Amino acid sequence: MLNRxxxxxxxxxxxxxxxxxxxxxxxxxxxxxxxxxxDTSSMVNLGPLNELEKGPFQRKFLIK
Structure with a gap:
């Protein structure tokens, strides 16, 4: 028998x-x-990496 x-x-x-x-x-x-x-056709291009490292992201993107 198993105990707890x-x-x-x-x-x-x-x-x-x-x-x-x-x-x-x-x-x-x-x-x-x-x-x-x-398949990268549905991915959004965020731009160059050095731009992303600067800080908060302000650009808006349309998602299809």
């Missing part, structure tokens, strides 16, 4: 295991050598 401490320990380990398994596909795809083309 053993039950909580096993529940915590099971939850941690399920969380680790949920990140496994993303980790494996990030380590893949296969290059994939990313």
């Amino acid at each position: 401490r053993k039950f909580l320990g096993k529940s915590l380990k099971g939850t941690a295991g399920m969380l680790a398994l949920s990140f496994l596909p993303a980790g494996l795809s990030a380590c893949s050598k296969e290059e994939s083309n990313i």
